[in-house]
Amino acid sequence: MIRTLSRRLLNAAGLLLAVLVFNFALIHMAPGDPVEVLAGEMGGATPELLAEIRAGYGLDRPFHVQLLTYLGRVAQGDLGHSFYYDQPVTGLILDRIGATLLLVCAALTLALLLGCFLGVVSAQNRNGWLSHLVTLLSLAGFSAPVFWVGILLILTFSVALPVLPISGMSSVDAGRMGPWGRAADVAAHMVLPVLTLASIYLAFYSRLARASMLDVLGSDYVRTARAKGLSRFLVVYKHALRNALLPVVTFAGLQFAQVVSGAVLVETVFAWPGLGTLAYESLLRRDSPTLLGILFFSALMVVAVNIAVDLLYRLIDPRIGAR
Amino acid sequence: MSMTPTPPLLSVRDLTVAFRVRGEDAPVVRDLSFDLHEGETLGIVGESGCGKSMTALALMGLVPNPPGRIASGSIRLGDEELVAAAEARLRRVRGARISMVFQEPMTSLNPVFTVGEQIAETARAHLGLSAREARDRAVEMLRLVGIPAPERRVGDYPHQLSGGMRQRVMIAIALVCEPQVLIADEPTTALDVTVQAQIFDLFRELQDRMNTAVILITHDIGVVAEMTDRVMVMYAGRKVEEGPAADFVAAPRHPYARGLVNCVPRLVADPPDVPEPLFEIPGLVPGAEALARPGCAFAPRCPRAMPVCGREFPPVTASPGGRSVACWLDAEGAR
Structure with a gap:
């Protein structure tokens, strides 16, 4: 180990x-x-x-x-000095990374949980209406460009039905709110960007979870579990899902890099004050130390997540790393 | 044993299992009737695709649906009717009163749970044991099926065990609730010969101890002779012959059963220079569409087929000693 x-x-x-x-x-x-x-x-x-x-x-x-x-x-841990902001790049990144991680982690969690759930449910009645709906939605999720989905969501929920904030991470008067008020404010600002970023991955994960569940539900050990007289819930969520999760987790780990780069687009559309916006601005300003720093940081995150996924495998499947 | 007047433990009548293929019902098991008594071992013999595994799944209420379903007939366990019983009731029967050991020990255990957990969860589901008690019961079961150092093995994952050991675990799972009926579907086909012998010894020992009735599905006539009290031969979804195992192996009646018994190579003390060619039943197992045709499904392959064989399925002819056969050659009044 x-x-x-x-x-x-x-x-x-x-x-x-x-x-x-x-x-x-x-x-x-x-x-x-x-x-x-x-x-x-x-x-x-x-x-x-x-x-x-x-x-x-x-x-x-x-x-x-x-x-x-x-x-x-x-x-030595020094990422250089920004030409434009005239301050250390490390500080710039650390200021922004929280916002990006919040966005990415929320979107990934939503996509994984909801994707697995939809996949499991649609695998259980493979020709039911829900299964077709999931297929349709994921096809739409695959094909629609992220920024377009974002703009559409803004037009619907911030302009036509003004229930959610258009952009940014907090309201102008956030300073006057209590800690809970501020949390609620950030949460309201998160809804649309998280939905946008999650949409495409939700499509991936629900398809993947569905295929993986279909495979596992036909396996001998699921038949054994049914032959034991276990409840349907135990058969599906204990015996089948744990095995079906493995490909999904693999994919989520590999895709983390794409989620981070997807965040650049989403942050730009929603003016989310994260690394993505910073990267975009630095690119336009030819602020190469900042851009390099962000690229390095992203690489660092992706590598860290992949190592974490490798460790997670061992928890899910005892066969891995047993040698 | 078949002479005892006690009512049978398990009684199957006119069981038909059908699969929906391209909009039409194709029967894979047809009008099957048999009884199983307490402590008895019934062998079900036949080629792949003859419906023996589907019969077993039907008894468990596990016919894959869709496309399959029990189209008609009755399965009674004690005084409980299992066909068309609610899923919740079937669940209380499965693993508790009827349990099953499958052919493939390598893939029949869930790779991500310890073998102890896989035994214990069955005990928790049916016997209402606590987590602690169920684990103790799992250790006890592992000891019973002859796994060394069971206290240690209980925490092992399936991939850490050999094929024979895994099949022992499967047997432990099947027997943990002391079921009345144990169905073993070719339990040793995937194992090598020495392990095969050990597993059968284990079956016999446990059967004596628990007085479980066993349905042993096999295509091995040697196993039938050695392990079973009574044997039932299936062909294309129907029972074609039934009788005490010893009598059957000594003198099979149905031409198909004769073929099966003749297929077994014999060891002879003084072999001729040119060995006799191994007997083979000509032709192939009929496909599902052929099963829907009238007449005896074996007729196209039968060396003694008569015109009537292709027209009508033969009546079952019973003879003394508990034997019966479904063949026009035995039918009274047949020309």
């Missing part, structure tokens, strides 16, 4: 290093000069001033020197 974990951590470190180098090179090659963007926002600058800014950020040095300097700093 500990050996597997340390091997996984070592792999993860190698992977993260590769991500850093690759992203750094990619952003270096991308067109657009951060210094010119900065100068533009300052209202123009002389070539001497440009050169000075460039030297100040070390941007005049050769590529490999810049890369090694950056890697050295990251190794």
